[in-house]
Amino acid sequence: MSLDGNMQDNGHHDDSGHQELAKELRQQREKMKQGGGLKRIEAQHAKGKLTARERIERLLDEGSFQEIDGYMTHRHHDFGMDENRFSGDSVVTGFGKINGRTICLFAQDFTVLGGSFSEVQGQKVAKAMDLALQAGVPFVGLNDSVGARIQEGVYSLAAYAELFWRNTQASGVIPQISVMLGPCAGGSVYSPALTDFVIMTQGTSHMFITGPQVIKTVTQEEVDLETLGGADTHSTVSGVAHFAAADEEAALALTRQLLSYLPSNNAEPPPSVKPTDDPWRMDSELNSIVPTDPGLAYDMRRVIHHIFDHGSFLEVHQGYAQNAIVGFARLHGQAVGIVAQQPEVMAGVIDINASDKISRFIRICDAFNIPIVTFIDSPGFMPGLMQEHGGIIRHGAKIVYAYSEATVPKLAVVTRKAYGGAYIVMSSKYIRTDLVFAWPTAEIAVMGAEGAVNILYRKHLKDVADPEAEHAKITAEFREKFSRPYTPAASGHIDDILLPSETRPRLIGALELLRDKQVSLPAKKHGIMPV
């Protein structure tokens, strides 16, 4: 039953005066819910978009929404503003429940002055955010706005600044999710960019700093809106969006699913679900996924699907930097974050974009007490002028930094190649990974055997009678010593060698051990993360 249901006339009012008051309130509420009016609601639907209230209804548990500030209106009079005084102004704010847990939210109302960000919209959003932060509950923004309200000038800009400041204060304390359901132009993109996750709808949402017209004037480039800042662009090319959803229903369902892995705030453990998958399940298919030939690729997602609770994997940033995989899953009902390389894409090499994707995800997991399980199969960092000039040094450093500062339980599984930097930054015990496991196919070395022999024996191979045979012989020796997990296991650089099928129960056991892990860090205001 909706909370509004309590307003229905139940015939027990004690006098007509009270009945009149209740009737007036009902009428006011109806008016408030009309936003910019029927014509504009129809126009919104014609664009394939839902209204702010329809979106809220679909996002939240049925009947749980409590609106606040629904009667606030703007206070400006210039440029025809007096005729546009709608109850609630251009945003709906309040709180409600998702899967029984409370969140605060705003939904921009495009039917009122294009959902433009006004002084009052800013105040309403700020109040909802303050409530979320004080109460320690997630904050969700449903964005559909033409940007700063031109008629309000600096009042609108100041309100944006207040929002950005709050996004930053709340960062790492409560989860913040931005759902993009319409335009988001100019500096207004920086609020979503400051939040933890950006979900965009394909075809109807667009994010850009400068629009096609301005670009044409400044750079003479012709670009359409979709290519410039559509969901596909931002979820594959720029990495601004973490998810591209087919439509609004899918975007809102995804928001609910995403929140199911996150705690309400950074002082809580992530929510667990009743386990439905056997913790002792040992999937023998795992034993043959990784080819013994290091030159052959395989799909790391298959490894993930066989180890974690059935159907629990939610991939984040799926279309961006596909040589890396990050996402949430569950192990025996407990939420975990997964970081992995994808040998199927560029052999799982670590490049600039993968560095950004991995390091950001690690920090989200660490902020919200979500243990991290890492799967390593990487030949190391990507070589090349473009990468060096693009700053692979400082971008790659983010991964080291993020893993090193993370205090949540950290587990690693070396499935195959952990060469050089890939071993150090992704898995090594020395950046304080709690337990490092290796599969029998693991190769932990400074570099691959072939390359190593080419460097070390270059002169020697020139002098011998049969360089090819000699190269093969030394490579085999090298591989036996450095490309098998027994050498690092003999010196404790890895903690155990597992049959792949044993990985699930071993990870579950390790997470149980580490559940109450305590780490103390040196006192500081904050570190200087390489950016």
Ligand code: HXC
């Ligand atoms: C107030 C605005 C407005 C604005 C549009 N409207 N932009 N009202 N302030 N900035 C009004 C329109 O007059 C219209 O009113 C209604 O909103 C819907 O706009 P339409 O143009 O009809 O919608 P649509 O065809 O869907 O096109 C959407 C759009 C276009 C592509 C976003 O409106 C547009 O290009 N607007 C300007 C976007 C922009 O440059 N914003 C400023 C960005 S800079 P009626 O009454 O007819 O329904 C910025 C600075 C932030 O935001 C800085 C933060 C640091």
